[in-house]
Amino acid sequence: MEQFVIQGGQKLHGELSVNGAKNHVLKLIPAAFLFDGPITIHNVPQVEDVFRLLEIVEQIGGTVNRDNRTVTITPPEHFDGKLSTELVPKLRASLVLIGPLLARYGRVELPSPGGDKIGRRPLNFFVDSFRALGAQVTERDEMYDFRGKKGLRGCEIFLPRITVTGTETIMMAAVLAEGVTVIKNAACEPEVVALGEFLMAQGAKISGIGTHTVTIEGGKLLTGGEVKVIPDRIEAGSFAMLAAATGSDLTITNCRPDHLELPLQMMMQMGVKLETTPDSIHVYGSRGDLEPIEVVTHEYPGFPTDLQSPMTILLTQASGTSHVRETIFEGRLFYTDELNRMGAKISLLDPYRILVDGPMELIGKTLTTPDLRAGIAMLIAGLIAKGTTTIQNIYHIDRGYERIEERLAAIGADITRIRG
Numbered sequence: 001m002e003q004f005v006i007q008g009g010q011k012l013h014g015e016l017s018v019n020g021a022k023n024h025v026l027k028l029i030p031a032a033f034l035f036d037g038p039i040t041i042h043n044v045p046q047v048e049d050v051f052r053l054l055e056i057v058e059q060i061g062g063t064v065n066r067d068n069r070t071v072t073i074t075p076p077e078h079f080d081g082k083l084s085t086e087l088v089p090k091l092r093a094s095l096v097l098i099g100p101l102l103a104r105y106g107r108v109e110l111p112s113p114g115g116d117k118i119g120r121r122p123l124n125f126f127v128d129s130f131r132a133l134g135a136q137v138t139e140r141d142e143m144y145d146f147r148g149k150k151g152l153r154g155c156e157i158f159l160p161r162i163t164v165t166g167t168e169t170i171m172m173a174a175v176l177a178e179g180v181t182v183i184k185n186a187a188c189e190p191e192v193v194a195l196g197e198f199l200m201a202q203g204a205k206i207s208g209i210g211t212h213t214v215t216i217e218g219g220k221l222l223t224g225g226e227v228k229v230i231p232d233r234i235e236a237g238s239f240a241m242l243a244a245a246t247g248s249d250l251t252i253t254n255c256r257p258d259h260l261e262l263p264l265q266m267m268m269q270m271g272v273k274l275e276t277t278p279d280s281i282h283v284y285g286s287r288g289d290l291e292p293i294e295v296v297t298h299e300y301p302g303f304p305t306d307l308q309s310p311m312t313i314l315l316t317q318a319s320g321t322s323h324v325r326e327t328i329f330e331g332r333l334f335y336t337d338e339l340n341r342m343g344a345k346i347s348l349l350d351p352y353r354i355l356v357d358g359p360m361e362l363i364g365k366t367l368t369t370p371d372l373r374a375g376i377a378m379l380i381a382g383l384i385a386k387g388t389t390t391i392q393n394i395y396h397i398d399r400g401y402e403r404i405e406e407r408l409a410a411i412g413a414d415i416t417r418i419r420g
């Protein structure tokens with residue numbers, strides 16, 4: 001198993017360029033099954049989740065041509081409905097395939113999808129929505145079988161709570177379903193909007209994208225086209241928090257600060273000095289004491305759950321007690337135990353709330369990351385800690401952050417990948 005070994009305490013300096021958004025491309029790849037010919041996706045990040053999903057596309061019978069950051073996918077004529085029992089559990093986002101595959105080929109059988117250890121992540125909204133669209137869904141021995149040979153029919157779906165992949169999956173199924181589908185309480189995350197805008201540019205009849213009510217008039221395959229993956233707002237936000245936590249002067253380029261309004265505003269409220277242009281964020285190296293704050297994760301445009309862990313590292317450096325409330329996932333604060341072993345003072349009040357006391361000096365330790373975002377937080381903790389930090393299980397970090405050690409080493413970090 002590979003590990004990162006980090007010597008903490010270095011100030012970083014320079015420029016970090018942001019890659020394409022993992023959570024956008026992971027939906028564009030399934031969208032390929034809505035087309036009657038190839039689609040070409042540009043600015044594809046080279047991360048493990050993308051590699052896994054492309055393997056699944058090939059297992060389905062799709063053709064995948066890769067040329068650096070450009071991927072062209074051609075859907076197959078036929079698909080027998082069976083998804084890989086080996087690959088699907090490695091990737092929660094493989095769920096998104098259900099929409100286009102079921103609507104186009106009439107059947108999808110898949111094992112319960114995997115992903116992060118961030119708490120219970122049920123499929124009930126997917127199952128209920130596809131039943132409403134006319135599919136038969138059965139679940140046995142951890143296998144789900146979605147059947148809709150007679151085709152899906154548009155209907156009105158009220159999602160019990162806002163779900164990103166739920167909204168995207170149903171929207172894609174609705175593009176091929178007969179008639180009109182209305183998704184109420186739909187997600188408005190920038191990745192959902194970017195997916196909808198691409199489908200609309202290729203002829204899909206969608207209105208209300210970016211609001212909580214999305215209407216789709218479906219019925220026929222789209223004609224192939226090209227799309228560019230939007231910048232990863234979570235990578236950009238992680239880098240801004242990394243810069244602030246390490247007191248580094250960094251310019252984060254190729255990003256969309258307008259997708260990060262609240263996190264950046266909260267960092268400034270803490271006392272971080274930063275400036276933005278439409279496509280960059282400059283974090284200034286010198287700063288005074290940081291103020292504690294209250295962070296509550298929320299659907300977009302609220303504070304993203306995916307930035308909760310890097311923000312928590314920054315809060316360990318603020319003077320006083322900060323309060324963090326995670327409202328999206330129930331198991332997403334347990335990594336803080338590992339930070340306490342490094343000298344942080346974080347009290348878990350319940351599965352949804354922590355108190356973070358600071359400023360605390362962190363000491364290098366050997367840590368194991370349970371998921372992607374906890375992994376980047378541990379990496380930032382390692383960069384500010386005294387001594388050596390070793391992070392195990394870094395496959396999780398590679399799932400969403402491309403060659404992170406090379407990019408950080410280029411701006412002065414002492415970080416090495418050890419191949420075990």
Ligand code: EPU
Nearest residue numbers: 023093120121122123124125126162163164165328329372
């Ligand atoms: N939920 C249900 N039933 C369902 C679906 C969702 O109860 O059938 C619940 C979830 O358990 C959760 C809430 O609804 O409590 C919202 O979760 P959502 O469905 O929005 O999450 P997701 O679509 O599975 C995506 C991102 C996550 C990101 C969340 C929230 C992708 C591939 N994943 O997950 O990204 O945290 O939205 O913004 O888009 C990450 O990149 O590290 C990551 C976990």
